[in-house]
Amino acid sequence: MIINMKIIIIIPTYNERENTDRMIETLAEILPGIPDHIVEVLYVDGNSPDGTAELIRSLQKTYSWLHLLVENKKEGLGMAYAKGMRYAMEKLDADYLMEFDSDFQHPPQDIPRLIAEINHGYDYIIGSRYIPGGSIPVAWSFKRKFLSVVGNIVARVFLILPQIHDVTGGFKLARVKGFMDGFDFSKLLSKSFAYKIHLLFYMVQKGAKVKEVPFLFAHRTSGESKIIKNEMQETLRVIFRLQMQNPKIMRFIKFVIVGGTGLVIQTAFFEVTSVFMHLLTPSIATVIGGEMAIISNFSLNNLWTFREYRIAGSKIIFKFLQFNLTSFIALGIQYTVLKIGEDVAQGSPFVIQFFFFGALILVLITNYIIYNKIIWKTKD
Ligand SMILES: Nc1nc2c(ncn2[C@@H]2O[C@H](COP(=O)(O)OP(=O)(O)OP(=O)(O)O)[C@@H](O)[C@H]2O)c(=O)[nH]1
Ligand SMILES: [Mg+2]
Known part of the structure; x- marks a missing residue:
């Protein structure tokens, strides 16, 4: 059994003040109940003008497990994760890195379910919306549902990863040793949302033992979406580049x-x-x-x-x-x-x-x- 792993939950934020207070209080209730491991949180704020970072800083006085990295400026989700992951490995001695959203779309109460899979020897644990028990928000418009489902299928086909059902989600847990510690972040293929395709492909190519855990992807109820319009095109570009490097x-x-x-x-x-x-x-x-x-x-x-x-x-x-x-x-x-x-x-x-x-x-x-x-x- 694998115990005493240090897990760093990385949460990028841009203008998420409305969600952050509640999120940290929720995490404060959940994290102490997680057995066997040490779990800490690293917020990576894109220098939000709404004062997200100041709020986190004030809460750091109460919670010793709460870390904060503030970027000089917002550079995209991929860049925020790249900075956060490097910091977590170099400064916080992370054994596992979790990708997590700040807006409650990834339910905080599911964090322990993903972490529990570490004990079964998994290197890469994927929160999955497309296996039984998982789903995308019912409240989404038909267009957004369609784009999400079709985008995921297209990505699976072109990545040739039929064994993984959700390749475009952003709720994941990755082992550092032998995996993320070998990733060259200067070569990350996308600064925005499509970064996740690159990380996933890398983990699979490295031979990670993968487990998908179903979860209900919630509808964003507060704060604003930062998703960019031409994400599909960016995803296809990343897949093309990856396959051109694929032996x-x-x-x-x-x-x-x-x-x-x-x-x-x-x-x-x-x-x-x-x-x-x-x-x-x-x-x-x-x-x-x-x-x-x-x-x-x-x-x-x-x-x-x-x-x-x-x-x-x-x-x-x-x-x-x-x-x-x-x-x-x-x-x-x-x-x-x-x-x-x-x-x-x-x-x-x-x-x-x-x-x-x-x-x-x-x-x-x-x-x-x-x-x-x-x-x-x-x-x-
Ligand atoms: N630091 C940083 N954080 C970002 C950036 N873009 C998005 N984020 C954060 O990354 C997370 C995911 O972004 P969202 O806008 O929620 O993307 P999404 O969940 O695909 O879209 P919605 O369903 O509309 O919420 C949120 O916590 C954002 O605050 C960025 O450029 N820099
Ligand atoms: Mg969101």
């Missing part, structure tokens, strides 16, 4: 590019030797060009796509034969699919094209799986 995605893109160069080689050889120079019959030109493409594809994949798993020495001959065999299997798949297509299409060029491209995609996927699992034996 798995880059490997697949390289694989497709190499396949494309193979097609160019085969076509060029066919056009030059058979069509223009009449040196070879079309069938012979296709087969020789095809083998040239196979040799080139194998070499490029070995040197570039799968370079971390490069094959060298005498093994290369066996692996090259395997690679050739894979290409024959691919031809077999294409032949079979097109044969079925011929029966179904009954002369319709549209239907036959559908089968042609369908077979191509199938071959792309099977080749990629065989390369990863059998030929280069990648570990992820």
Whole structure:
């Protein structure tokens, strides 16, 4: 069992005076009841003109667990968390960092439920609105509900994280050691709300053991929303940047590019030797060009796509034969699919094209799986 962890609840604020008094008093009732761990609070105020920081400062006299960091100016939610998390790790010796809103949308009484999961060995505990028992506010307009649900689905799809049901929420608890202590905040991809996508992706890539805990996301009843209008666009930008740095995605893109160069080689050889120079019959030109493409594809994949798993020495001959065999299997798949297509299409060029491209995609996927699992034996 994991005990005596120091948990820092980080609460960013901008003009939240109306909520802050009540929030601190509520936390003062809840925190002492949390067993096994030390729980403290760090407010990160964006130099609110409404005097939020002054209010917190006055309450610090009563509560020793209450910390405050005041930014020179408001720089966005992501920046506030970046500053708060660094401060919590460097100055407050945090073992776990909690992300928490100041406006009662994250129910304070659910804090102990998230913390309890630390004892079960979880590294990343996500307050989830999209699993049974969780929900978004009933009072939200249809538009806001729609944007939240669809935005979350889109983010899950593009992040390729089907196992996590809520990727856009902001109520979370993350382990420092081995996880957040290795995060480079100078490379945080968004200064605003989309920062959370980056942190989540990082934790998952680091291999965090994840637990989702359902909670009812409440409607904001006082204070004003700071959410920015083009958040969807910003989220997509962050996801795109993350995937461009994702070795798995880059490997697949390289694989497709190499396949494309193979097609160019085969076509060029066919056009030059058979069509223009009449040196070879079309069938012979296709087969020789095809083998040239196979040799080139194998070499490029070995040197570039799968370079971390490069094959060298005498093994290369066996692996090259395997690679050739894979290409024959691919031809077999294409032949079979097109044969079925011929029966179904009954002369319709549209239907036959559908089968042609369908077979191509199938071959792309099977080749990629065989390369990863059998030929280069990648570990992820
Ligand atoms: N320090 C700091 N805090 C911020 C900033 N933007 C938002 N916050 C705080 O971050 C939390 C989340 O912001 P909200 O405006 O509530 O965002 P939201 O919950 O998605 O939107 P609503 O549902 O309308 O409340 C609140 O506690 C805000 O006060 C910022 O730029 N700097
Ligand atoms: Mg809010």
